[in-house]
Amino acid sequence: xxxxxxxxxxxxxxxxxxxxxxxxxxxxxxxxxxxxxxxxxxxxxxxxxxxxxxxxxxxxxxxxxxxxxxxxxxxxxxxxxxxxxxxxxxxxxxxxxxxxxxxxxxxxxxxxxxxxxxxxxxxxxxxxxxxxxxxxxxxxxxxxxxxxxxxxxxxxxxxxxxxxxxxxxxxxxxxxxxxxxxxxxxxxxxxxxxxxxxxxxxxxxxxxxxxxxxxxxxxxxxxxxxxxxxxxxxxxxxxxxxxxxxxxxxxxxxxxxxxxxxxxxxxxxxxxxxxxxxxxxxxxxxxxxxxxxxxxxxxxxxxxxxxxxxxxxxxxxxxxxxxxxxxxxxxxxxxxxxxxxxxxxxxxxxxxxxxxxxxxxxxxxxxxxxxxxxxxxxxxxxxxxxxxxxxxxxxxxxxxxxxxxxxxxxxxxxxxxxxxxx
Amino acid sequence: xxxxxxxxxxxxxxxxxxxxxxxxxxxxxxxxxxxxxxxxxxxxxxxxxxxxxxxxxxxxxxxxxxxxxxxxxxxxxxxxxxxxxxxxxxxxxxxxxxxxxxxxxxxxxxxxxxxxxxxxxxxxxxxxxxxxxxxxxxxxxxxxxxxxxxxxxxxxxxxxxxxxxxxxxxxxxxxxxxxxxxxxxxxxxxxxxxxxxxxxxxxxxxxxxxxxxxxxxxxxxxxxxxxxxxxxxxxxxxxxxxxxxxxxxxxxxxxxxxxxxxxxxxxxxxxxxxxxxxxxxxxxxxxxxxxxxxxxxxxxxxxxxxxxxxxxxxxxxxxxxxxxxxxxxxxxxxxxxxxxxxxxxxxxxxxxxxxxxxxxxxxxxxxxxxxxxxxxxxxxxxxxxxxxxxxxxxxxxxxxxxxxxxxxxxxxxxxxxxxxxx
Numbered sequence: 001x002x003x004x005x006x007x008x009x010x011x012x013x014x015x016x017x018x019x020x021x022x023x024x025x026x027x028x029x030x031x032x033x034x035x036x037x038x039x040x041x042x043x044x045x046x047x048x049x050x051x052x053x054x055x056x057x058x059x060x061x062x063x064x065x066x067x068x069x070x071x072x073x074x075x076x077x078x079x080x081x082x083x084x085x086x087x088x089x090x091x092x093x094x095x096x097x098x099x100x101x102x103x104x105x106x107x108x109x110x111x112x113x114x115x116x117x118x119x120x121x122x123x124x125x126x127x128x129x130x131x132x133x134x135x136x137x138x139x140x141x142x143x144x145x146x147x148x149x150x151x152x153x154x155x156x157x158x159x160x161x162x163x164x165x166x167x168x169x170x171x172x173x174x175x176x177x178x179x180x181x182x183x184x185x186x187x188x189x190x191x192x193x194x195x196x197x198x199x200x201x202x203x204x205x206x207x208x209x210x211x212x213x214x215x216x217x218x219x220x221x222x223x224x225x226x227x228x229x230x231x232x233x234x235x236x237x238x239x240x241x242x243x244x245x246x247x248x249x250x251x252x253x254x255x256x257x258x259x260x261x262x263x264x265x266x267x268x269x270x271x272x273x274x275x276x277x278x279x280x281x282x283x284x285x286x287x288x289x290x291x292x293x294x295x296x297x298x299x300x301x302x303x304x305x306x307x308x309x310x311x312x313x314x315x316x317x318x319x320x321x322x323x324x325x326x327x328x329x330x331x332x333x334x335x336x337x338x339x340x341x342x343x344x345x346x347x348x349x350x351x352x353x354x355x356x357x358x359x360x361x362x363x364x365x366x367x368x369x370x371x372x373x374x375x376x377x378x379x380x381x382x383x384x385x386x387x388x389x390x391x392x393x394x395x396x397x398x399x400x401x402x403x404x405x406x407x408x409x410x411x412x413x414x415x416x417x418x419x420x421x422x
Numbered sequence: 423x424x425x426x427x428x429x430x431x432x433x434x435x436x437x438x439x440x441x442x443x444x445x446x447x448x449x450x451x452x453x454x455x456x457x458x459x460x461x462x463x464x465x466x467x468x469x470x471x472x473x474x475x476x477x478x479x480x481x482x483x484x485x486x487x488x489x490x491x492x493x494x495x496x497x498x499x500x501x502x503x504x505x506x507x508x509x510x511x512x513x514x515x516x517x518x519x520x521x522x523x524x525x526x527x528x529x530x531x532x533x534x535x536x537x538x539x540x541x542x543x544x545x546x547x548x549x550x551x552x553x554x555x556x557x558x559x560x561x562x563x564x565x566x567x568x569x570x571x572x573x574x575x576x577x578x579x580x581x582x583x584x585x586x587x588x589x590x591x592x593x594x595x596x597x598x599x600x601x602x603x604x605x606x607x608x609x610x611x612x613x614x615x616x617x618x619x620x621x622x623x624x625x626x627x628x629x630x631x632x633x634x635x636x637x638x639x640x641x642x643x644x645x646x647x648x649x650x651x652x653x654x655x656x657x658x659x660x661x662x663x664x665x666x667x668x669x670x671x672x673x674x675x676x677x678x679x680x681x682x683x684x685x686x687x688x689x690x691x692x693x694x695x696x697x698x699x700x701x702x703x704x705x706x707x708x709x710x711x712x713x714x715x716x717x718x719x720x721x722x723x724x725x726x727x728x729x730x731x732x733x734x735x736x737x738x739x740x741x742x743x744x745x746x747x748x749x750x751x752x753x754x755x756x757x758x759x760x761x762x763x764x765x766x767x768x769x770x771x772x773x774x775x776x777x778x779x780x781x782x783x784x785x786x787x788x789x790x791x792x793x794x795x796x797x798x799x800x801x802x803x804x805x806x807x808x809x810x811x812x813x814x815x816x817x818x819x820x821x822x823x824x825x826x827x828x829x830x831x832x833x834x835x836x837x838x839x840x841x842x843x844x
Contacts, residue, residue, distance in 0.1 A: 023474070023478045025478070025479045025481070028481070030481060032481065032482045035482050036477075036481060036482045038478075038481065039473065039474070039477050039478035043473060044470060044473045044474050044478070047469060047470075047473055047704070048466060048469075048470060051461065051465060051466045051469055051650065051708070052445070052461070052466050054651075055458075055461050055650055055651055056445050056447070056460075056461035056466070057447045059447070059450070059452060059454065059458060059460065059786060060454045060457050060458045060786060060788060061781070061786070062651070063651075063841075063842070063843035064841035064842055064843050067842075068651060068652075069842045069843050070842070094516060094517070094520065094699070095516070095673065095698060095699025095700060095702075096699055096700075097671070097673030097674065097675075097698045097699035097700075098516065098520060098671060098673070098698055098699060101670075101671055125685050126685075127685075128674075129674050129677070129680070129683050129684065129685060130673045130674035130675075130699065132685045132686075132687075133672045133673060133674060133676075133677065133687040134671070134672060134673060136672070136686070136687055137668070137670045137671070137672045137687070138670070141563070141670060148685060222700070228473065228477055228703070228704055229472075229476075229477055229484070229485075229490055229700075229703035229704065230490075230699075230700045230701045230702040230703040230704070230705070230706075231702075232702070233699070246559070248523075248559045248560070248563060249519070249520060249523055249556070249559070249671075250555045250556060250558070250559045251517065251519030251520070251552045251555060251556060252519065252550075252551050252552035252555060253519075253552075254555075255551070255555065258551075259791065259842075259843060260791060260793065260794050261551050261790060261791055261792075261793045262551065262793050262794045262795070263547050263548075263549075263551060263554050263570060263793060263796075264554075264558070265554075265555040265558055265559070276517060276519045276520055277516070277517025277518055277519035277520060277552065277655070278517060278518075278519075278644070278651075278652045279652045280652040280653075280654070280702060280705050281650070281651035281652040282469070282650055282651065282652065282704055282705055282708060283652070283702050283704055283705050284652075286473070286704060359483070364481060364482060364483070366482065368683060369681065369682060369683055371682065371683045371684050371685060372682050372683075372684045373684070374685075419485075419486035420485070420486055420489075420491045420492070420681075421485035421486050421491050421681060
């Protein structure tokens with residue numbers, strides 16, 4: 001395999017035209033779409049229209065005339081097509097953190113009613129921290145014990161006393177991909193509910209919430225859905241649960257008739273009860289442009305085709321690392337069935353500085369510190385977004401990494417100080 | 423008083439130049455800035471810069487290079503100047519509804535620790551519904567009774583058993599303005615904490631949270647702060663309380679060191695612990711442009727000058743209604759000290775249709791239904807924003823209202839059906 005082979009793969013890649021949906025900076029190899037997706041070409045124009053026309057000219061009337069009021073459901077319906085949910089089952093709202101709070105609170109209310117003897121919430125110690133912080137807060141409030149496992153193998157043994165199992169389908173550090181169908185089935189068999197965090201899977205791997213008969217799910221708008229920095233998040237509830245409970249963040253947009261202005265709360269039908277405050281019109285409008293880039297892939301085979309390319313890209317990356325970078329350890333599963341849309345590496349020393357040296361060369365991955373007081377290593381993380389990542393990007397990225405190591409560029413003083421966000 | 427007098431008042435209005443800070447549609451008299459503030463001239467350009475440059479070109483690096491990570495605090499510091507808070511005491515986050523949840527939860531935790539015998543939360547039945555929905559949810563969770571009063575006079579008698587008094591400084595329906603200083607002092611004297619909702623006051627009336635020694639406050643970004651539809655909200659906590667409690671929506675951005683990625687939550691110092699998820703970068707950037715329009719008034723006498731003009735505008739409005747529209751009742755206090763920045767009217771019949779007929783004539787106010795099962799009337803609501811509302815706008819608005827009534831325009835069939843948002 002040489003660079004020409006990579007270029008040839010791009011030339012015959014049926015998904016290659018999708019890259020044109022994005023405005024990518026010249027001279028950058030962007031391998032961080034799993035942290036912040038790239039800018040779709042339509043977003044700037046659409047946001048400008050929302051700001052200058054809908055807001056500036058339409059003013060308050062745009063809640064009706066531009067249908068701002070139904071944005072959370074309308075864009076939710078688009079996300080539903082990406083995560084295997086039905087129409088009317090998904091809303092866009094707030095942030096991942098807040099949506100975790102809403103669905104976990106509902107799941108605990110359900111568990112308290114159906115299985116009051118179960119007092120444990122199970123998650124992974126390597127889950128994304130915000131999920132754990134929210135879970136910890138809710139467990140304290142509701143009198144549950146939060147048990148964190150260090151390996152997925154420990155989960156099944158806990159299920160008989162588990163009220164709620166809360167997992168992120170693709171691990172943010174390693175890219176480990178759970179089997180949603182089999183984990184959900186095992187949990188249900190043992191009487192536990194499952195909350196799925198789809199932050200690192202929605203838009204990158206085929207998700208089938210309905211097929212898995214999952215209970216609750218939430219996910220991020222600004223990673224593989226390309227919604228922009230701090231984009232609103234999404235939330236799904238299995239239709240067979242959705243009418244059973246109110247969620248505690250019961251703001252007026254989740255009311256059955258917000259403009260009745262009644263002092264008493266009456267939850268909306270269906271998943272709209274998971275809305276809280278006034279929807280972030282500009283943010284959801286930007287998110288819609290991002291979601292549309294994923295839906296554009298439907299004409300090219302959709303998520304199965306994106307997945308196939310994503311696996312080919314990370315497999316190529318892993319092969320090149322194994323061949324050319326013996327000092328690095330691949331922290332992502334080599335088994336395709338267990339690997340999300342990223343490749344994570346560790347190295348004896350200097351992970352942060354190596355990432356910075358790569359960025360200086362125009363190769364943008366990111367650094368994730370090994371959690372304090374853990375034995376998990378620091379990670380160099382490289383996300384691939386099959387909508388715009390090319391085979392030659394992977395070849396070039398590895399080539400730059402080889403150069404950074406061979407020239408010891410990462411030892412430069414300027415890479416010693418960490419930014420606010422690392 | 424005739425139209426020429428109104429034009430003359432505008433000609434000598436020292437605040438008149440501030441209107442040029444906004445892009446207002448031709449031919450519209452916009453009296454709904456208390457629901458959605460108008461578009462500042464700088465917003466479209468700033469949002470385009472954030473989208474195309476900071477996101478599109480800077481990508482993930484902009485968390486550091488464009489200081490996205492400190493936006494909630496940086497714009498919070500600007501809001502602080504508008505609400506009488508100190509630097510470092512305000513953050514921008516989430517929605518009003520969610521911020522009510524955070525501060526009321528903290529206030530209840532404080533009350534439980536300091537006055538465990540107090541089991542009542544007091545608010546007004548006419549408070550904005552989302553505040554009541556959130557309070558009701560929290561009261562149920564924590565075992566408190568939510569008592570809603572029908573008149574501010576009933577509050578003092580309840581204070582001896584009140585844990586938390588939660589009030590909106592300016593009532594969204596009537597524009598009634600509480601005296602923050604004296605209500606807060608009375609509550610404290612009786613051992614109760616006070617949560618202030620500043621949605622209809624921030625940017626329109628001088629607010630002095632520090633001077634009143636209030637306990638907690640939250641407020642809206644998209645009304646008098648001109649942040650745009652669904653703009654993020656703000657949150658303030660008295661520095662003497664801020665370190666005492668965690669808030670339950672404890673997402674990673676409220677962690678002392680989010681990028682340590684540690685599985686255990688450790689709250690940030692100060693008000694930053696009230697952040698939850700990833701900040702809405704585009705929304706906060708738009709909000710900053712809106713906040714800057716209020717800060718621009720500092721060169722013209724600041725909030726006291728804005729307040730003086732606002733009162734003159736609503737006084738003129740009330741005088742003209744009294745003189746020319748005998749069928750209407752003024753629902754806002756006529757006492758300047760008790761009136762926010764709006765004038766609310768009621769009428770025997772047809773309030774919704776009258777508002778629609780006015781909108782057709784280019785006069786944009788809004789309709790607020792009398793809450794179901796209440797004796798409160800339907801309201802025609804007219805907000806004045808002293809940054810851009812002119813005296814002649816008030817004169818013309820009343821003139822149009824007279825015409826709508828004289829011609830019975832509101833009886834037209836096309837005004838019978840209500841939109842999704844009314």
